[in-house]
Structures are given as structure tokens and as C-alpha cells.
Amino acid sequence: MKLLKELSLAISGSLALVAVLAVSSASGTVLCANESSPCTSPYGVGTEIKESLVPGTSLLIEAGFANITCTESSIINSITNAGSSTGTVKSTHKTLAFGGCNATVTVLKKGETEWHWETLSRNATLTEIGTEVTVSLFGTSCVYGSSTAKDEGTFTGLVQPVVHDTHPFPKTSGGFLCANPANFVASYEVTSPTPMYAASS
Numbered sequence: 707m708k709l710l711k712e713l714s715l716a717i718s719g720s721l722a723l724v725a726v727l728a729v730s731s732a733s734g735t736v737l738c739a740n741e742s743s744p745c746t747s748p749y750g751v752g753t754e755i756k757e758s759l760v761p762g763t764s765l766l767i768e769a770g771f772a773n774i775t776c777t778e779s780s781i782i783n784s785i786t787n788a789g790s791s792t793g794t795v796k797s798t799h800k801t802l803a804f805g806g807c808n809a810t811v812t813v814l815k816k817g818e819t820e821w822h823w824e825t826l827s828r829n830a831t832l833t834e835i836g837t838e839v840t841v842s843l844f845g846t847s848c849v850y851g852s853s854t855a856k857d858e859g860t861f862t863g864l865v866q867p868v869v870h871d872t873h874p875f876p877k878t879s880g881g882f883l884c885a886n887p888a889n890f891v892a893s894y895e896v897t898s899p900t901p902m903y904a905a906s907s
């Protein structure tokens with residue numbers, strides 16, 4: 707009888723956890739000023755998310771014919787969709803800049819980012835759409851980007867939040883010396899607004 711009661715309690719607990727997970731997975735994404743889920747203080751449409759390279763780090767584009775490095779890079783995202791009970795956060799790149807590079811890096815299209823909350827965490831996975839850049843060195847030019855959604859990296863929600871931007875960058879034009887895809891690696895800290903967490907709405 708005791709064993710049956712313990713088994714019943716264990717099953718009830720498991721079902722409750724499954725119910726919580728089901729509700730959480732159905733929730734939408736918001737970016738939040740406080741560490742709570744559901745969020746009670748979301749950042750709204752028009753909020754600017756300012757990012758710059760983590761101090762002491764460099765950006766790397768492995769382009770096949772050369773490794774392109776930049777010691778400076780900054781992004782300003784503007785939230786265009788603040789998320790909802792079933793939606794996700796979307797932001798457009800108002801600015802996308804590169805500096806201190808060992809090659810010429812030219813932004814052709816700034817693109818946008820989607821933020822997808824990782825259930826039961828304060829983090830998010832990121833999707834990039836429409837960003838396009840040209841890298842040129844030693845007389846070779848390669849254009850990288852995509853008009854379709856591509857996994858961009860991850861967002862770590864902290865008092866000093868960080869975007870880990872690591873993803874393959876498809877080639878849209880360029881010769882056989884251009885890697886396809888190139889590999890893009892960079893870590894950006896969010897300087898404003900802070901703190902910032904991903905959460906359910």
C-alpha cells in the first residue's frame with residue numbers, strides 16, 4: 707500500500723512538471739528588465755539595444771582566402787515586435803559597424819534579428835535575417851549574407867548581458883577563393899538597456 711501511494715505521488719509530480727513544461731513551451735518571448743518569468747517589466751517597441759564587442763576580444767570572419775579580424779564592431783537594434791503570448795521578439799539593425807579590420811568590410815544590408823526564449827532559462831537563441839556584407843583583401847572580394855532566416859547564436863541574459871554570435875555565413879557572390887559558408891565568430895556585450903533577460907510574456 708505504501709509503495710502504491712509513493713508511486714502515485716511520483717506520477718502526480720511528473721504530470722505536474724509536464725504541464726509546466728507544456729505551458730512554458732507555448733509561451734511567447736519578451737526581453738525583460740527584471741529576472742522573472744512571466745515578465746512583469748518588458749522592453750517595448752522602439753527600445754534600442756546597443757551592443758559592442760566584449761572588451762579585449764576581436765571579431766573573426768573565416769572567409770577561406772583569409773581570416774578577417776576586426777577589433778571594433780557595434781550594433782544598434784531597435785525592437786519592432788516586443789513579443790506576445792505566442793510571438794517572438796524582432797529587432798532591426800539601425801546601425802551595423804566594423805572597425806580596426808585587417809581588410810575592408812562593407813555593410814550592404816543591415817538586416818534584423820529574432821529572439822527566441824529558451825524555456826525555463828533567462829537566455830535566448832537568435833536568428834538573423836537579411837544581413838549582407840562584403841569582405842575585400844588582396845584583390846579578392848566575397849559577399850556573405852542571406853535573405854532567409856539563419857541561426858545566429860545565443861543571448862545570455864545577465865546584469866551585463868552578452869550576445870554570442872557564432873554562425874555560418876553563406877556566400878552570395880565571389881570567386882572560388884571565397885569560403886562557402888564563411889564562419890562568423892564574435893561576442894558582443896549589451897551596453898544598453900541593462901539588465902536584460904529573455905523571458906516568457
